[in-house]
Amino acid sequence: MYRSLRKALGSVISRSYSSTSADFGNEDDDNSAANASGMVGGAEQASPFERISADILYCIFSLLPGHDLAAASIVCKAWSSIIQGSESLWRNVLAAKAGSTWSLVLFAETSLRSLPPFATSNDGLDSFQRIYGARQQVPCSVVIDGGSGYCKYGWSNFNKPTGRFPTFLAYGNIENPIYSSLMDFFTTVYERLAAKPALQPLVISTPICHYDDTEVAIACRRNLLHITHKVLFSMGVKAICAVDQAVLALIASKQTSGIVVNIGFQLTSVVPIYRGKIMRKAGVEVIGQGALQLTARLCELMQRSGISFENITVVKALKEKLCYVAEDYDRELCRHTEASCTLDSYGEFTLNHERFMACEIMFQPYLGGLRTMSIQQAVALCIEHCMEISNCNDMWFNTVVLAGGSASLPGLGERLKKELCKLLPQRISKTLNVISQSNGADLAWHGAKLLSNVSCFQDTWCVTKKDFQKYGQKILDAKAWF
Numbered sequence: 316m317y318r319s320l321r322k323a324l325g326s327v328i329s330r331s332y333s334s335t336s337a338d339f340g341n342e343d344d345d346n347s348a349a350n351a352s353g354m355v356g357g358a359e360q361a362s363p364f365e366r367i368s369a370d371i372l373y374c375i376f377s378l379l380p381g382h383d384l385a386a387a388s389i390v391c392k393a394w395s396s397i398i399q400g401s402e403s404l405w406r407n408v409l410a411a412k413a414g415s416t417w418s419l420v421l422f423a424e425t426s427l428r429s430l431p432p433f434a435t436s437n438d439g440l441d442s443f444q445r446i447y448g449a450r451q452q453v454p455c456s457v458v459i460d461g462g463s464g465y466c467k468y469g470w471s472n473f474n475k476p477t478g479r480f481p482t483f484l485a486y487g488n489i490e491n492p493i494y495s496s497l498m499d500f501f502t503t504v505y506e507r508l509a510a511k512p513a514l515q516p517l518v519i520s521t522p523i524c525h526y527d528d529t530e531v532a533i534a535c536r537r538n539l540l541h542i543t544h545k546v547l548f549s550m551g552v553k554a555i556c557a558v559d560q561a562v563l564a565l566i567a568s569k570q571t572s573g574i575v576v577n578i579g580f581q582l583t584s585v586v587p588i589y590r591g592k593i594m595r596k597a598g599v600e601v602i603g604q605g606a607l608q609l610t611a612r613l614c615e616l617m618q619r620s621g622i623s624f625e626n627i628t629v630v631k632a633l634k635e636k637l638c639y640v641a642e643d644y645d646r647e648l649c650r651h652t653e654a655s656c657t658l659d660s661y662g663e664f665t666l667n668h669e670r671f672m673a674c675e676i677m678f679q680p681y682l683g684g685l686r687t688m689s690i691q692q693a694v695a696l697c698i699e700h701c702m703e704i705s706n707c708n709d710m711w712f713n714t715v716v717l718a719g720g721s722a723s724l725p726g727l728g729e730r731l732k733k734e735l736c737k738l739l740p741q742r743i744s745k746t747l748n749v750i751s752q753s754n755g756a757d758l759a760w761h762g763a764k765l766l767s768n769v770s771c772f773q774d775t776w777c778v779t780k781k782d783f784q785k786y787g788q789k790i791l792d793a794k795a796w797f
């Protein structure tokens with residue numbers, strides 16, 4: 316800490332006194348600074364540190380890392396009152412440690428902690444310094460979002476997933492739990508991360524369930540959770556936190572209530588979530604098209620236009636680089652929309668109307684020969700169901716969050732909002748908020764990361780092997796977020 320303080324002190328001194336004397340050994344300068352803003356120590360015989368004014372100390376403290384700030388807070392009463400009395404110092408430290416923004420940390424430590432599975436009777440975290448202390452105790456976790464198409468995995472103290480791999484190629488659909496393929500899947504992730512299962516907790520996303528709330532559906536979800544926990548504990552995993560993929564996407568968007576539209580690998584799900592719980596009474600709407608169908612549609616359009624390509628990987632890459640959603644489809648057809656890009660080892664490609672025509676099947680599925688609901692119809696239907704079962708004063712369902720890799724398509728959020736406004740009553744459409752993010756594919760992973768860093772994460776929410784052996788399915792039901 317001494318070194319940090321000296322460094323911080325040097326930096327502040329050079330900023331504050333660069334035009335005058337910056338020598339703290341100079342008695343006259345020290346005294347004039349003291350007279351100007353009040354010395355903390357006050358005594359003439361005080362050491363140089365004690366003779367620094369409170370505002371300069373504040374500047375110095377704002378440059379210290381969290382552990383040094385905590386140590387400085389117990390040096391003396393004067394330092395303690397500055398450090399403990401200043402929430403802004405801790406705000407900066409908390410945001411820097413999370414590698415994210417202060418608003419995300421605040422959301423995690425207030426909104427998330429107040430949700431039923433997290434809510435603790437008396438958490439006592441009344442200051443940001445205490446939140447910092449509690450977050451310091453939270454171990455780094457392994458975070459796995461095993462999507463039906465692609466798995467994203469990494470560490471909870473990293474800003475993005477460490478890696479990803481296609482799950483549909485190697486493991487089939489992990490939504491159908493087969494013990495051996497799940498074991499293979501999780502072993503692969505741990506090997507890729509070079510992580511030992513016993514050393515840290517694990518946060519996993521559970522697939523969005525596309526069923527009604529029937530007995531069979533409930534049994535399927537419970538079975539999947541049970542087998543997953545069995546596999547992971549047999550691998551020696553320390554503690555597990557399993558959360559629905561849609562809930563995680565919502566959390567990553569700093570919301571606890573709203574409608575998540577997850578454009579998945581083969582299906583799109585419209586999931587109503589109220590205070591972290593999926594509203595099965597309102598129902599999950601499912602559309603039989605996802606990212607795969609968009610790639611297939613682009614493939615078809617390119618073939619029709621005589622654009623040659625070597626394989627489907629090229630088409631997928633072009634979709635990610637060049638495709639977008641038209642704000643007004645008919646108007647876009649009259650425009651010149653040509654754009655090119657170069658793909659490593661495949662050369663340059665130019666697309667014109669294919670760029671937005673491929674994505675239009677989400678809004679007009681029949682264009683691609685699909686007999687499914689359009690995305691706007693499914694969301695409007697879901698909102699209607701939510702209205703029926705909710706208190707009219709609480710318009711939680713007018714926040715729509717777009718998730719999944721295809722949610723990164725430019726223009727999607729704007730177009731969905733426009734189409735929804737045509738379908739919904741004015742009192743809903745007036746306040747409708749459609750949130751789209753550029754990192755749609757990693758949204759659930761980011762939500763899981765956010766959760767795993769909440770100060771009460773491990774105690775409140777994880778299931779340990781001991782818990783599982785003692786209580787079995789009951790503990791999973793008690794901690795499940797669906």
Ligand SMILES: Nc1ncnc2c1ncn2[C@@H]1O[C@H](COP(=O)(O)OP(=O)(O)OP(=O)(O)O)[C@@H](O)[C@H]1O
Binds near residue numbers: 466718721
């Ligand atoms: N910037 C982008 N623009 C368009 N599509 C994209 C973009 N980034 C990723 N995708 C597409 O998203 C798809 C993968 O989405 P995602 O990783 O969300 O699937 P998943 O999580 O496996 O699906 P599921 O929700 O069914 O489990 C891929 O087909 C990919 O081409």
